[in-house]
Amino acid sequence: MKILITGSNGLLGQKIVQQCIHHSIDFCATSKGSNRNPDCPNDVYVELDITSEESVSSVFKSYRPTHVIHTAAMTNVDQCEIQPDACKKMNTEAVEIVFRASKALNAHFQLLSTDFVFDGLKGDYSEDDVVNPLSEYAKSKVEAEQILLSDANKNWSIARTIIVYGEGHHLTRSNIVLWAVEALRKGDPLNIVDDQFRAMV
Ligand SMILES: NC(=O)c1ccc[n+]([C@@H]2O[C@H](COP(=O)([O-])OP(=O)(O)OC[C@H]3O[C@@H](n4cnc5c(N)ncnc54)[C@H](OP(=O)(O)O)[C@@H]3O)[C@@H](O)[C@H]2O)c1
Incomplete structure (x- = not known):
């Protein structure tokens, strides 16, 4: 197994790197x-901007992964509202690029998606529930999922994560955790919404 991780400087990417090292898995x-x-x-x-098809193709040809974990994304939901085109480029179009490169090598492609694909009205969702994205970020993730779902190649998986939190280097x-710790260290009061419910499995 040879895993290529995108977004390895990000929170989840750093944790996956840690796990690969811990389990002696070959990774890039x-x-x-x-x-x-x-x-x-x-x-x-390897430095890689996933919006560049040429760079993606070159890195894939050189490393030849058997598995790809695609964590890289524009993850700031408010920024996605302000810059919907940049959001679509990163969260949808770049997924197509990385998925295409994975398919060329018959590598398994794993997309990191989000619970935001749902509108939250029903709650307690299953993977078969109908999506209804409300934000630009959520729409870009649904469109990325659609790229995989509509493809004849089924060598992929989608993980819809919920609130990724924790410590990392130079994030x-x-x-939520870093924000709360910082506020508590400063002795600042914590203003936290009490009308949001998130599901944990
Ligand atoms: N965080 C959550 O609560 C949450 C919830 C649901 C789903 N998810 C999904 O889970 C995945 C991982 O989330 P995360 O919290 O680890 O995100 P993150 O910390 O924001 O990491 C994303 C990484 O992607 C990198 N990146 C940005 N543009 C890039 C580009 N053009 N080419 C290559 N890399 C690029 C970023 O680089 P820089 O660090 O240099 O900006 C960052 O290191 C994402 O797909 C996200 O949508 C996250």
Whole structure:
């Protein structure tokens, strides 16, 4: 097994790198810009902008993964509302690029999606429930899912994660735990919504 990880500088990407090292799995970590994860050796890191088909194709041809875990995304939901075109380019069009490169090598492609594909009205969703995305971010993820669902090649999987949180190195985005810890350290009050319910499995 040879795993190629996209978005390895991100929170989930860093955790997957950690697991690959822990289980002695052959992996290639890729992300935009230089390696910001000190736990990831530089010799298994390749700088890769997933919106560039040429770069994706070149890295895939060189490493030849058997499995691809696609975590890279524009994950700031508010920013996606402000820049819907950039959101679509990153979260939908780039998925098509990375999926195409995976198919060319018959590598399994795993897409990281989100519970935001649902509108939240029903709750307690199963994977067969009808999606109804409400935000640009959610729409871009649903469209990415559709690329896989409508393809004749079924060598893929979709993980719809819910609230990814925790510590990481040089993260460009905060998360609920980091935000709460920082506020508590400063002695700031925590203003937390009490009308949102998230499902955990
Ligand atoms: N966080 C959540 O609560 C949550 C919930 C549901 C689903 N998800 C999904 O789970 C996945 C991982 O989330 P996460 O929290 O780990 O996200 P994250 O920390 O924001 O990581 C995403 C990574 O993608 C990288 N990236 C951005 N543009 C890129 C490009 N053009 N080429 C290559 N890499 C690029 C980012 O680089 P920089 O660090 O340099 O910006 C970042 O390291 C995402 O697909 C997200 O949509 C997350």
